[in-house]
Amino acid sequence: xxxxxxxxxxxxxxxxxxxxxxxxxxxxxxxxxxxxxxxxxxxxxxxxxxxxxxxxxxxxxxxxxxxxxxxxxxxxxxxxxxxxxxxxxxxxxxxxxxxxxxxxxxxxxxxxxxxxxxxxxxxxxxxxxxxxxxxxxxxxxxxxxxxxxxxxxxxxxxxxxxxxxxxxxxxxxxxxxxxxxxxxxxxxxxxxxxxxxxxxxxxxxxxxxxxxxxxxxxxxxxxxxxxxxxxxxxxx
Numbered sequence: 070x071x072x073x074x075x076x077x078x079x080x081x082x083x084x085x086x087x088x089x090x091x092x093x094x095x096x097x098x099x100x101x102x103x104x105x106x107x108x109x110x111x112x113x114x115x116x117x118x119x120x121x122x123x124x125x126x127x128x129x130x131x132x133x134x135x136x137x138x139x140x141x142x143x144x145x146x147x148x149x150x151x152x153x154x155x156x157x158x159x160x161x162x163x164x165x166x167x168x169x170x171x172x173x174x175x176x177x178x179x180x181x182x183x184x185x186x187x188x189x190x191x192x193x194x195x196x197x198x199x200x201x202x203x204x205x206x207x208x209x210x211x212x213x214x215x216x217x218x219x220x221x222x223x224x225x226x227x228x229x230x231x232x233x234x235x236x237x238x239x240x241x242x243x244x245x246x247x248x249x250x251x252x253x254x255x256x257x258x259x260x261x262x263x264x265x266x267x268x269x270x271x272x273x274x275x276x277x278x279x280x281x282x283x284x285x286x287x288x289x290x291x292x293x294x295x296x297x298x299x300x301x302x303x304x305x
Contacts, residue, residue: 076296079146082139083293087286090136094282096129100273107274113206114197120189130182134175137223140289141171146296147230151237151244159236163229170222173215181212213271220272221259227288228256234295243295248288255288 098119105112120126144167152160188205195201231252234244258281262268267275275281 076146076150079143080293080296082143083147083289083296084143086136086139086143087289087293089132089139091283091286093129093132093134093136094279096125097133098123108270110199110202110206113202113209114192116209117189117192117197117202117205120185121193126186127182130178134178134182136286137167137171137174137219140223141167141226143289143293143296144226144230147292148233150296151230151234151239157233159229159233163226163233165226166222166229167226170219170226173219173222177212177216177219180208184208185212213273216273217259217263217268217271220268221263223285224256224259226256227252227285230292231256241295241298243291243298248291248295251284251288251291255284258284 100116100119104115104119123129141164144164148160148164185205185208188201188208192198192201192205231249234252235249237244239245259268259272262272262275262277262281267277272278272281
């Protein structure tokens with residue numbers, strides 16, 4: 070397979086990941102404090118009713134799940150492009166971070182998209198009994214905490230790819246002046262948000278999550294465009 074064809078395939082995977090991820094995210098109802106005080110039994114009862122009454126819950130979560138998995142696959146093309154001309158360590162570090170992060174993400178949204186509806190139905194059938202609510206809450210706690218870990222790893226991958234691009238000899242303006250600075254901000258933001266507090270106990274209940282998800286999708290679209298852009302001549 071030619072190098073150009075491989076780059077186009079990877080760019081298509083990145084773009085498809087953005088479309089799936091943002092489509093699913095745009096259809097997902099809010100899970101913030103509008104359901105009640107975060108972490109309380111009342112919050113999880115309201116959340117369970119929310120899930121049980123949503124007809125497209127599985128489809129939405131399938132899209133959200135697919136996004137980072139496709140990003141991890143498509144990122145191989147970008148790592149190949151910038152890694153062989155710069156610091157290959159950053160590119161390899163990025164691929165590991167994205168691979169582990171997307172694998173954990175798949176677990177998170179399998180639990181949230183396909184296990185949670187079964188537990189929510191049990192809550193409704195049991196009349197919101199304490200035991201049923203506790204089981205639903207336990208699943209959501211896993212989703213919240215593991216979701217944070219996976220998003221931190223995805224952010225690490227984005228920041229590392231940006232560092233690899235910065236260290237490379239690639240001088241295309243889209244790479245040097247857009248992909249790199251935006252990627253560093255988007256990639257490091259989850260860690261900053263966790264340390265500062267907005268992403269505690271996890272990103273999904275934060276009011277900043279929607280903007281974070283959109284900006285991350287935008288960065289991967291930039292990466293897809295950079296991937297198929299003709300490489301600029303190397304500068305000695």
